[in-house]
Amino acid sequence: MLDVKRMVILRDLAEHTRVTAVADLHGVTPSAVSQQLRALEAEAGAALVERDGRGLRLTPAGVALAAACEPVLAALERAEGAVRALDAEPSGELAIGCAPSALATVAAPLVAELALRHPRLRPRIVQADPEEAVPQLRQRRLDLAVTYAYPLLGAPPAAGTTTVALFDDPLCLALPQALLPAYERDGLASLRERTWVSAPAPSSCRAMLLHACRNAGFTPRIAHECADLRSGLWLVATGQAVSILPKLLCDAPPPGVAVRELPGPGRTVDVMVRAGTETQPAVAATLAALASPTSLAPPAPFAPPAPLTAR
Numbered sequence: 001m002l003d004v005k006r007m008v009i010l011r012d013l014a015e016h017t018r019v020t021a022v023a024d025l026h027g028v029t030p031s032a033v034s035q036q037l038r039a040l041e042a043e044a045g046a047a048l049v050e051r052d053g054r055g056l057r058l059t060p061a062g063v064a065l066a067a068a069c070e071p072v073l074a075a076l077e078r079a080e081g082a083v084r085a086l087d088a089e090p091s092g093e094l095a096i097g098c099a100p101s102a103l104a105t106v107a108a109p110l111v112a113e114l115a116l117r118h119p120r121l122r123p124r125i126v127q128a129d130p131e132e133a134v135p136q137l138r139q140r141r142l143d144l145a146v147t148y149a150y151p152l153l154g155a156p157p158a159a160g161t162t163t164v165a166l167f168d169d170p171l172c173l174a175l176p177q178a179l180l181p182a183y184e185r186d187g188l189a190s191l192r193e194r195t196w197v198s199a200p201a202p203s204s205c206r207a208m209l210l211h212a213c214r215n216a217g218f219t220p221r222i223a224h225e226c227a228d229l230r231s232g233l234w235l236v237a238t239g240q241a242v243s244i245l246p247k248l249l250c251d252a253p254p255p256g257v258a259v260r261e262l263p264g265p266g267r268t269v270d271v272m273v274r275a276g277t278e279t280q281p282a283v284a285a286t287l288a289a290l291a292s293p294t295s296l297a298p299p300a301p302f303a304p305p306a307p308l309t310a311r
Helices: 004-016 019-026 030-044 060-067 069-084 100-117 130-138 177-191 204-215 229-237 281-290
Strands: 049-052 055-058 092-098 121-127 144-149 161-169 171-176 195-198 221-225 243-246 257-261 267-274
Touching (some): 004 019, 004 030, 004 055, 004 060, 004 069, 030 060, 055 060, 060 069, 092 281, 100 144, 100 267, 100 281, 121 281, 130 144, 130 161, 130 267, 144 161, 161 281, 171 177, 171 229, 177 257, 195 229, 195 243, 204 243, 229 257
Parallel strands (some): 092 144, 195 221
Antiparallel strands (some): 049 055, 144 267, 171 257
C-alpha cells in the first residue's frame, strides 16, 4: 500500500523541482525528503526519480504517481467529511487564511456570523496573501483561504483546490488631485513620467499594475514599494507617486488623493478550500455563512478627498 504522505512529497517535488524547496515546505531536512522518496519507490516497485545534474527529476512512473496524488487526497478528504458529518453540530478550531484587503469586508463579518450560527466552532483568522495562503491550505495548515485573483493575468487555479467566487473588486487609480485634469483628458498615458508605488515583487497586484500601464503604452517607474497598499496612498497624497490598487483599499483615501475606478475587469475575491473538503461540516458551514448577505460587509463609498493644507 502506498503511503499518502510520501505521495504528497512526490507531488511537491513535481511542483517545486528542488529537494531543498520540498524540505522547507514540510519543515524537514533534505535527507529526510530523499529517504521518504526512496521508501515510496520501494512501495511502488518502480524508480520514481532520477539524477539530473545536481538535482532530481521525476521518471515517467514518478510523473504518473504525482498526477494521481490529488484525486487520492480529495477522496480521503471526502471520507473524513463523511465521518464528521455524523456530528450534530460543527465544532472545533477552523483556521481561515485571509488576504489583508478582505479582513474588514469578509473575515470580520464571517467570524460574527459563525458565532451566531455555530457557537461550537472556533474560527481563527490568519492574515495571509494568496502567495502564502495557498501553500498553507494545501499543506493542511489552513482549512479555508479568502483569496483574490486577477482573471486578466491568466494564472491557473492551484491544483487540489476548489474556488468559490465571492464578489468582484474593481481596480482603481489613485493619483494626486493636481494630476486629475491631465488623467481625465489623456488617460493613463498622461502618467508615464510619474513615479509609482506598488506591492513588492513577486505579487499579482504588482503584475496587474504593470499590465495596465503597458496596455497604455508605457512601463511604469516603480520607485516605492509597500506591502500595505493602503499605506502607499500617503505617498500619493504628498504628490510623490501614483498607484493602481483594488477598490477595497480605496474606501477612505487621505486628503489630496483622487480615486478613479478603471474600466475593465479587476479582481475576484474568492474563498478557496482543498478539493474534497466542501462537505466537511465546518467547511460547509463556513461556505454557507459566506453565501449569506449578512456575512459580507459592502465596500464603503469613496470619501470625498480634501485638498492638502498648504504650509
